[in-house]
Amino acid sequence: MERTKLNAKLLVALIIGSITLSSAFSSLTRNVSIKNTGKISTILPLHTEGKYIKDSLNNTVMLKGVWKGAFLDTSTGWWDINASRWNETALRESLYKLRYVWGVNVINVFTWGDWWLENKAKTAGGGSADIGCRDAIVRTVQVAAEYGIYVQVRLYSPSEAEGRREGFPFQPTYNWTVNDFVSFWRNVSLTLKDYPNVIFTLFDEPSAPSGYTMDDYFDAAEQAIAAIRNAGFYGLIAVHWQWCGATNWIEHWVNESRPLYNIVFSTHIYRSEGTFGGNRNSPVDIDYIRNYLATRNVPEGRYPPIGAGYKYILDNYNVPIWVSAIGARYGVTDDSEYVYFWNTLQVLNEWGIGYVAFHCQRTGGDMWTLLKDPVNEVFSEPNRVGQALINAIKGIPPPPTYQLTIDSNIPGVQFTLNGIQKTTPYNATLFAGNYTISIPSTVTTYQHHPLFGKTDIGETGKGYRGELCTAGPYTINDSASIFGIYLYTCKVGKARVAIYNATYYTRPPYPDGWPHPGSLIVQSEEYTCQANTWNLIPISNTTLQPGTYFIAIKIDTNGMLADAIKQWFGQYIYQDYSASFPNSFGTISGGTGTEFSVYVPSALLETNTYYFSYWEDNLSTPRERIINLTSDINLTAIYVLGGS
Incomplete structure (x- = not known):
């Protein structure tokens, strides 16, 4: 972010130590006291001017940062390695590195509605914490101001008990009414209105439940915006719609004469989740990315889309777009995701669009992390995806690309x-x-005889001990006798497998009529798997009737499995390895969008050895x-x- 140089007199005063700003200047900073952290830092309120975000000295600001501050996992934000302990020293270490090493000027955080309103001091696992969620977020905002960092606060769900659901942040998706949603934002605004470094995003990825429309949400969003303004907050409010697709919805907001005063339009970009034409394996060269993100998707609702329309919106509607989440799925090992990520950041830099990378949290393994060791260090060194973000923030362009086969x-x-x-x-x-x-x-090849499942070996190092995951659905048309399940593992560890039949219920974003794991048919005993090979895990001889089935997998060691991207596959529930397979799988917690290397055989596999x-x-x-x-x-x- 470029800042106008302060006059020499003010610089001298800042270098000497903490000062009381003049009344004129403090009106710009809304009386935030900047403590002496060894760096000169000011934080100015932001506003919109056409397609630009500017501070109160009229400097154009590109908000570039990371998701950091795990207020969904624990009310402390998990700055300390201990999730239940508030640690301001760890907070300061993280913010210092983000600001002065990474170049970040914004962090994004989620909150549960009830955790904020009731100032709950707890962890998502049911444990206790030593600070309430609201208190911790307020203190995070205060400390972030000292480092010149903005904090975006976003509602994730009205309550932890209800969890995350796709739809509206109120009825019919949740128990909240529209008035409850509006009251929540009035409460947040009254608490945070005097901090110039706060940005509000009303709700994460809203979508229309059956029988409702986008305008139903927009109407409620307008009420929330009015309540926020009436509470005395005049800073940036980000409006978001759906997941990571095209930007046509922004045209609706503008053309319907909805509020634009200090409104920012939030979008997400995830190649693996279908941003680029619904294709999880879309090209990653910068020319393709630039053209796709520039092109308007017409007619509206066209699927697969032909463009995302970012440049079109900027040029034709002159409103600010902010990519408030962009991620590289397994970018630490997936070369295509890594290349797309850096190339996309370069395109956004060219167009003056800010971005926030997902994420620097402690959970989630390698799937989205920007860090080498997020679990054991307060704030570790960046992995290659994190380094790409740092380079982009610094304006370092990515190298040219070539094909390697x-x-x-x-x-x-x-x-x-x-x-x-x-x-x-x-x-x-x-x-x-x-x-x-x-x-x-040497290479050992396998001749497989699958009844159903995946015999190819995908990307390795996948799977978590805390998830009961599945492969499927698979359909057989004739009855078949089975005796075991082949599971490919890339690490030594213990595993158990099972087969479930299919059931059907509505679970967005899955298509209507999509099968989900139902009742338990048969399960194995615990089996010790070897590394980098197929393991035949015995099960009781069972006859499967014609129908649809899922293979369920439990592993005692993270990263034992291999998988490849396959839309709607990889449904799972959260369950520790030590727990028994449930007789009824229950409503899924989510899906990985991948197919694991596991299959039910009709005969034993055969092997051959080849030499280089x-x-x-x-x-x-x-x-x-x-x-x-x-x-x-x-x-x-x-x-x-x-x-x-």
Whole structure:
């Protein structure tokens, strides 16, 4: 963020230490006291001017930051490694690194409605905490101001007990009425109205329940905005609609003459969740991304969409867009997600659109994290996705991209690329640079005989001990006798598997009529799995009748599984490994959108062993080679059966 230089007199006063600002200047900062943290930092209120966000000195501000502050998991925000303990020193360490190392100027936080209103001091697991949620958020806002960081507060759900549901933040989705929703924001505003570094987002990803429309939500949002303004808050309010698709809804808001005073239009971008034409495997080169995000989706509602319309909205409606969440799913290992992420940030930089990366929290494993070790360190070093964010904030453009293809004359050879495990055939768009390829000396191939399931080995290191996850739905048309389940694991660990039949109920965003896991049919005993192989886990001989089924999986060690993206697959509930398989699966907690490498066989698999012979392009024999990717490269490893 560019800031106008302060006059020398004010600079000298700030360097000496904490000062009391003049009455004129403090009216701009709304009387926030800036403590001496060893850095000069001011925080000014924000407003909108056309498509720009500006501070009170008329500097254009691009809000760039991260999701940090886990107020859904614990009322403390989990700044300390101990979730139940408030630790301002840890808060300051995190904010200091975010501001002065990462260059961040905003953090986004969620809250449960009841945790804020009742100032609950607790953790999501039912434990106690030493500070109430409202108190912790207020103190976070106060400390963030000292570091020049804005804080966006967003309603996630009216109550922890109701959990997260897709729809409106009020009836018919939740128990709250529209008046309750409006009263919540009036309460928040009365508490935070005097802090210039606060931004409100009314609700996360609202969508229309059956029988309702977008305008029903917009009407309620208008009431909430009016209540916020009447309470004395005149800062930025972000309005959001649906998930991570096109921006046509912004046209409706503007054309219907709804409020625009200090209104920002919030959007999300997630390639893996379908931002780019509903295609989770969309191209990642910057020209494609730039063109897609610029193009308006017409006619409105067209699916798959032909564009997201960001540039169109900026150019034709002159209103501010803020990408308040953007993530790279498993970007620490998924090369395409990593490349899309940095390239997309570059496009947003070109258009003057701010962005907030998801996330720097302690939970969620490698799926979205920007950090190398979020669990064991107060605020750890960035992983490669986090470093891409840092580079983008600093204005460092991504390198050019080229195609790298690595294949083998036998399918499914697992190799490493810069230490990250991949599988042939591998084809990806990568940034220019040096890459180290290491392929195995021997490969065991499998001839599978699946009744149903997935026999390909996808990306490894997936799955969590705290989830009962599934593969499916799978449908068989004839009765079949089964004796076991093959599960691919990439780590040594214990697992249990089961089969459930299908049931049907409405669970957005799943399509109407989509099957969900129902009743338990058969389950295995605990089985010790080996690393990087298929494990046959025995089950009692069972005859399955024609119908639809799910394979359920429990693992005692995080990251044992392999999977690949498949829409609507990977339904799960939260359940620890030690718990028994439930007789009724119950309503799912969510879905991973992936299919695990697991299947029910009709016969035992067969194996063959192959030995590496040479690289086809240059006839060389070293299994490890380093390439400089400055053009498209195709490589093929040749293996021979039995070493002959």
